[in-house]
Amino acid sequence: MSGEPKREWTLNDFEIGKPLGRGKFGNVYLAREKRTKFVVALKVLFKSQLQKNNVEHQLRREIEIQSHLRHPNILRLYGYFYDESRVYLILEYAAQGELYKKLQEYGRFSEPTTANYIKQLATALEYCHRKHVIHRDIKPENLLLGLKGTLKIADFGWAVHTPSSRRRTLCGTLDYLPPEMIEGKAHDANVDLWSLGVLCYEFMVGNPPFEAEGHRDTYRRIVKVDLHFPDYISEGARDFVSKLLQHDPEKRMRLDMALQHPWLVSQSQSFSD
Ligand code: ATP
Ligand code: MG
Numbered sequence: 688m689s690g691e692p693k694r695e696w697t698l699n700d701f702e703i704g705k706p707l708g709r710g711k712f713g714n715v716y717l718a719r720e721k722r723t724k725f726v727v728a729l730k731v732l733f734k735s736q737l738q739k740n741n742v743e744h745q746l747r748r749e750i751e752i753q754s755h756l757r758h759p760n761i762l763r764l765y766g767y768f769y770d771e772s773r774v775y776l777i778l779e780y781a782a783q784g785e786l787y788k789k790l791q792e793y794g795r796f797s798e799p800t801t802a803n804y805i806k807q808l809a810t811a812l813e814y815c816h817r818k819h820v821i822h823r824d825i826k827p828e829n830l831l832l833g834l835k836g837t838l839k840i841a842d843f844g845w846a847v848h849t850p851s852s853r854r855r856t857l858c859g860t861l862d863y864l865p866p867e868m869i870e871g872k873a874h875d876a877n878v879d880l881w882s883l884g885v886l887c888y889e890f891m892v893g894n895p896p897f898e899a900e901g902h903r904d905t906y907r908r909i910v911k912v913d914l915h916f917p918d919y920i921s922e923g924a925r926d927f928v929s930k931l932l933q934h935d936p937e938k939r940m941r942l943d944m945a946l947q948h949p950w951l952v953s954q955s956q957s958f959s960d
Pocket of ligand 1: 707708709710711712713715728730762778779780781782784785828831841842
């Protein structure tokens, strides 16, 4: 399934297996390419739903971006095809499913486990940023786990090529959005650094740092950077998160520095599965 040279896929090329999950615009199924027996996840999107929600443009961009990324911590998009009523995305199968579910199951992760995930995430983001892609929607629901527990960033629906001054319509949770995006200002790759800090906190604590009852309060806590740590969080972890959660995008710790941070280095070394 190398995808090259370009080959037209049809539904007939696949055996469809169990449903893996339900998405906003359709469902995801386990599937196997008949000729090679290669196992994939087939994401089925209904054109009518895409049109109704005016997201065809976004889907095109997602396909364009994700199909060109090759990194062990980024979910591969092998190709796509469509028929009268549906669009099909041929995706790498993430056998251990959503990281979000694992976090719910455990409540929170230890610092070595957190560091191990954050390191993989930072490596993937460094790769994206080098290709001038910013993800903009890093949150636990968009992280999947491979067969051996390898973290895979999925869902490039909000990703863009930099530079971008696009304003994003705010829907769903604000928890992972940096001040500059909430305030509708121009933003760049530094937005992903903020999200990395939010996620690191959430992995260790069990909920995101600026959680509040309503949108207004979450908003307020984010722009104030109203950050507090439970007692059990180590000094090193606090330092790491605080250096990412800087209001000024320019002051956030860069990915190369994050990957060299003593807490990340030491904790990810003591990680064992
Ligand atoms: P979006 O997050 O862009 O709104 P969605 O939520 O509609 O999309 P997905 O998140 O892509 O749809 O998929 C729905 C669910 O299916 C996921 O939460 C996950 O549990 C499962 N799933 C999706 N892709 C895969 C995959 N490649 N491997 C295993 N499970 C997957
Ligand atoms: Mg999703």
